Amino acid sequence: MKNNNVIEVENLTKKFGNFTAVNSITFEVKKGEIFGFLGANGAGKTTAMKMLIGISKPTSGKAQVAGFDVFTHPEDIKKNIGYMSQKFALYDDLTVKENITFFGGIYGLSRAKIKEKRNELVEELGLQDIVNELVGSLPLGWKQKISFSIALLHSPTIVFLDEPTGGVDPITRRQFWEMIYKAANNGTTVFVTTHYMDEAEYCDRVSIMVDGKIEALDTPKKLKEKYNADNMNDVFLKLARG
Amino acid sequence: MSISVQHISKSFKKVTAVNDVSFELKEGELFGLIGPDGAGKTTIFRILTTLLFADKGTATVAGFDVIGDYKEIRNNVGYMPGKFSLYQDLTVEENLDFFATIFGTTIEENYELIKDIYVQIEPFKKRRAGALSGGMKQKLALSCALIHKPKVLFLDEPTTGVDPVSRKEFWEMLKRLQQKGITILVSTPYMDEAELCDRIALIQHGKILQIDTPQEIIKHYPKKIYDVKADNMYRLLESLKSFEHHYSVYPFGEFVHYTDKREDFNPQELQQYLATKNHQNIKIEITKTTIEDTFMELAK
Amino acid sequence: MKRFIGFVKKEFYHIFRDKRSLFILFGMPIAQILLFGFAITNEINNVDIAIFDKSNDATTQEIIQKISASKYFSIKQNITNEAEIETVFQKGKVLAVLVFEKDFKKNLTKDNAAKVHVITDATDPNTANSITNYISAIIGSYQKEINKNSTLEYQIETKSRMVYNPELKSVFMFVPGVMTIILMLVSAMMTSISITREKELGTMEILLVSPLKPFQVIVGKVIPYIFLSIINAIVIVLLSIFIFKMPVQGSLFLLALESVLFIITSLSLGILISTVSATQQTAMMISLMGLMLPTILLSGFIFPISSMPLPLQIISNIIPAKWFILILKGIMLKGVGLCFIWKETLILAGMTLFFIALSIKKYKIRLE
Numbered sequence: 001m002k003n004n005n006v007i008e009v010e011n012l013t014k015k016f017g018n019f020t021a022v023n024s025i026t027f028e029v030k031k032g033e034i035f036g037f038l039g040a041n042g043a044g045k046t047t048a049m050k051m052l053i054g055i056s057k058p059t060s061g062k063a064q065v066a067g068f069d070v071f072t073h074p075e076d077i078k079k080n081i082g083y084m085s086q087k088f089a090l091y092d093d094l095t096v097k098e099n100i101t102f103f104g105g106i107y108g109l110s111r112a113k114i115k116e117k118r119n120e121l122v123e124e125l126g127l128q129d130i131v132n133e134l135v136g137s138l139p140l141g142w143k144q145k146i147s148f149s150i151a152l153l154h155s156p157t158i159v160f161l162d163e164p165t166g167g168v169d170p171i172t173r174r175q176f177w178e179m180i181y182k183a184a185n186n187g188t189t190v191f192v193t194t195h196y197m198d199e200a201e202y203c204d205r206v207s208i209m210v211d212g213k214i215e216a217l218d219t220p221k222k223l224k225e226k227y228n229a230d231n232m233n234d235v236f237l238k239l240a241r242g
Numbered sequence: 243m244s245i246s247v248q249h250i251s252k253s254f255k256k257v258t259a260v261n262d263v264s265f266e267l268k269e270g271e272l273f274g275l276i277g278p279d280g281a282g283k284t285t286i287f288r289i290l291t292t293l294l295f296a297d298k299g300t301a302t303v304a305g306f307d308v309i310g311d312y313k314e315i316r317n318n319v320g321y322m323p324g325k326f327s328l329y330q331d332l333t334v335e336e337n338l339d340f341f342a343t344i345f346g347t348t349i350e351e352n353y354e355l356i357k358d359i360y361v362q363i364e365p366f367k368k369r370r371a372g373a374l375s376g377g378m379k380q381k382l383a384l385s386c387a388l389i390h391k392p393k394v395l396f397l398d399e400p401t402t403g404v405d406p407v408s409r410k411e412f413w414e415m416l417k418r419l420q421q422k423g424i425t426i427l428v429s430t431p432y433m434d435e436a437e438l439c440d441r442i443a444l445i446q447h448g449k450i451l452q453i454d455t456p457q458e459i460i461k462h463y464p465k466k467i468y469d470v471k472a473d474n475m476y477r478l479l480e481s482l483k484s485f486e487h488h489y490s491v492y493p494f495g496e497f498v499h500y501t502d503k504r505e506d507f508n509p510q511e512l513q514q515y516l517a518t519k520n521h522q523n524i525k526i527e528i529t530k531t532t533i534e535d536t537f538m539e540l541a542k
Numbered sequence: 543m544k545r546f547i548g549f550v551k552k553e554f555y556h557i558f559r560d561k562r563s564l565f566i567l568f569g570m571p572i573a574q575i576l577l578f579g580f581a582i583t584n585e586i587n588n589v590d591i592a593i594f595d596k597s598n599d600a601t602t603q604e605i606i607q608k609i610s611a612s613k614y615f616s617i618k619q620n621i622t623n624e625a626e627i628e629t630v631f632q633k634g635k636v637l638a639v640l641v642f643e644k645d646f647k648k649n650l651t652k653d654n655a656a657k658v659h660v661i662t663d664a665t666d667p668n669t670a671n672s673i674t675n676y677i678s679a680i681i682g683s684y685q686k687e688i689n690k691n692s693t694l695e696y697q698i699e700t701k702s703r704m705v706y707n708p709e710l711k712s713v714f715m716f717v718p719g720v721m722t723i724i725l726m727l728v729s730a731m732m733t734s735i736s737i738t739r740e741k742e743l744g745t746m747e748i749l750l751v752s753p754l755k756p757f758q759v760i761v762g763k764v765i766p767y768i769f770l771s772i773i774n775a776i777v778i779v780l781l782s783i784f785i786f787k788m789p790v791q792g793s794l795f796l797l798a799l800e801s802v803l804f805i806i807t808s809l810s811l812g813i814l815i816s817t818v819s820a821t822q823q824t825a826m827m828i829s830l831m832g833l834m835l836p837t838i839l840l841s842g843f844i845f846p847i848s849s850m851p852l853p854l855q856i857i858s859n860i861i862p863a864k865w866f867i868l869i870l871k872g873i874m875l876k877g878v879g880l881c882f883i884w885k886e887t888l889i890l891a892g893m894t895l896f897f898i899a900l901s902i903k904k905y906k907i908r909l910e
């Protein structure tokens with residue numbers, strides 16, 4: 001991999017029978033970048049992301065993630081990435097502490113390391129009072145912050161976030177983005193897939209997928225200038241309507 | 243009054259879902275309940291559609307009491323619940339026909355009302371609802387909720403999880419329905435949709451923060467907001483938060499929304515402060531207040 | 543009424559478009575009947591038996607001759623005293639002992655009646671029953687043979703006693719049992735799932751906020767399943783009559799009426815389940831664990847009730863399937879009329895009323 005790209009994708013394609021879900025996409029993501037991967041439902045974002053995190057084999061093309069080839073080393077990719085989705089985040093019937101221990105264990109952290117990381121996390125998020133509470137009893141905003149921190153527990157090169165902040169109140173959402181900025185500042189690459197256009201405004205660069213192809217890729221600012229739009233929502237509307 | 247809610251409260255076990263909420267809708271008004279998940283929006287909808295009893299307070303819909311006259315209400319309102327997903331195994335036409343039948347009417351009888359919306363999905367009327375895209379499902383659901391010509395329409399988060407194009411079309415449809423005299427109560431977690439309503443109620447933790455037109459709500463924001471930008475977002479946030487005169491600092495897309503404690507704040511001063519903190523490409527500009535800024539100020 | 547018909551129509555669409563429910567509805571009954579029918583076979587071959595001939599005369603010799611000549615039995619041992627019967631069974635050497643009474647021939651010629659005793663090891667009740675049937679048949683044909691040449695009616699009385707398992711299940715018992723289970727499954731589980739599915743989809747909210755009355759929703763949900771359960775019952779009865787040659791002794795009309803009663807019992811249980819569960823998964827779990835297991839284990843279908851410990855015997859009384867199996871057994875196997883099964887029918891009807899009343903009480907016109 002050249003210079004400091006952590007994701008390099010070239011003509012990546014995925015076909016299901018006659019249907020081309022992802023049609024020859026090409027892009028790269030730099031280390032420490034917050035990259036927004038946008039598209040409407042069914043545009044192919046999920047399929048593309050599944051290939052990048054090593055759980056779906058591409059039909060053709062090239063892709064390297066965290067220095068590993070998606071065709072030959074999907075298992076190594078999994079060890080070097082973190083993943084957080086709004087749909088599945090934490091176990092509601094385990095306490096915060098148990099969740100942290102469990103996910104730390106999955107990524108092969110030693111006991112001592114888990115304990116150290118857990119204390120760090122509790123300190124940082126101010127979880128002292130709720131560390132022994134069941135996750136199910138916490139507000140959505142807390143869950144999301146904790147689950148993001150857990151995705152970072154094993155210090156991954158890249159963290160993939162799937163629609164992380166939909167439905168959260170505006171203040172919590174900003175606290176969440178501050179956490180993302182912090183992670184990026186520490187050198188972690190953040191890859192956000194979403195169809196919420198206002199989430200896109202926070203990214204360093206965004207790509208917009210329409211019908212399996214990347215139709216636009218740039219900083220939100222430049223995209224807004226290019227499409228003469230007030231916000232990313234308008235950019236998307238103009239793109240989608242052609 | 244088309245809808246009147248007076249001091250409604252509702253608790254589930256320990257959690258207070260709705261806490262002393264009051265608001266009123268005039269006939270033909272498009273009113274938005276704006277708030278995040280868990281704010282109590284769905285509970286309010288369920289109380290008004292007679293699906294739940296409130297613990298305290300009274301409410302009427304189309305002139306009928308939600309407790310005493312629940313049968314009349316059930317005949318006069320259209321309701322699209324949040325997680326409503328139609329019958330996936332029935333076709334578009336069968337779904338619509340089913341809802342027409344159970345409300346004792348036919349598609350033909352009220353076709354005029356749904357025509358605008360239904361023509362867009364009519365080409366797919368033989369397709370199963372499960373095979374429709376998100377936007378088309380939403381149009382079908384709206385057609386189903388309208389098929390019996392309700393006086394009041396309740397739409398609980400109709401645009402959640404729908405792509406921007408469909409969202410925009412949906413709001414255009416609501417505007418047209420409003421012109422036909424239907425009162426519409428709609429809820430959404432998206433602050434940017436607030437401006438499309440006649441009046442809105444900002445709601446969080448079961449309490450209403452403010453009720454007014456979107457324009458008035460924005461006008462009442464007490465401070466001037468500045469867009470601040472620099473190369474490293476994370477460091478910028480840290481610096482702004484350690485600036486002694488800051489009142490609020492929120493990331494806002496590619497900018498940070500900054501407000502100052504002082505009335506006579508001079509952006510030049512902040513510019514210099516940030517320069518001493520080694521920030522590159524600093525930009526500070528006064529900006530328009532949004533509903534989201536107001537919401538955060540009220541929810542603080 | 544139009545609303546209601548529209549509703550029922552929709553239910554049929556759901557059923558016919560869901561391959562899974564179609565399979566449960568029609569695949570299961572056929573598969574179960576065939577499985578039980580062929581797995582529980584009454585064919586026996588070369589079974590080892592012992593003879594205790596207290597009489598040892600020409601007639602008994604002839605009968606023994608006939609039995610040992612058949613391919614079904616081979617005589618392993620001759621026993622000379624009562625105590626040995628127990629020992630041979632315990633050693634597991636033979637599955638049956640044939641005991642001829644003293645002075646067998648003399649009794650037969652003098653009193654025109656003689657007794658033979660068939661004692662079987664009923665740890666495997668089906669085999670035991672078959673053995674008894676086969677031996678009776680051989681003795682029966684011998685009896686016919688000797689009667690043919692005589693003006694007198696000779697009677698050989700075959701008495702059977704089964705050790706270790708006094709109440710024997712008939713091989714035909716599986717038909718009433720399977721029928722009960724299928725009707726229970728289709729009616730209770732499918733209705734509860736189909737009602738909870740509406741809850742999960744969120745469409746129940748719309749139905750509640752519509753002018754449809756709650757009982758119309760429930761009855762509308764139930765009607766298709768009544769219809770399908772009746773078809774199922776018919777399929778099961780036809781299969782057992784034509785494929786397994788099961789004699790249905792009693793009135794088919796009464797059988798139909800009782801089946802409808804049981805279908806309604808099961809449906810009301812299904813409705814009851816759906817009022818307490820919020821998801822399809824819960825409804826399925828409750829139906830399987832709360833209905834199917836007790837139905838299979840405690841209804842007397844597989845394990846005879848009289849050999850259960852007392853607490854279980856008492857519990858078995860509250861299982862509707864127990865009563866329905868008794869009714870079916872009565873009608874299908876014994877050919878009795880309503881005057882013999884009115885008590886069971888009344889109990890079942892009472893249970894049905896109770897479940898319906900409870901579901902109406904539990905069914906909410908609101909969401910809480």
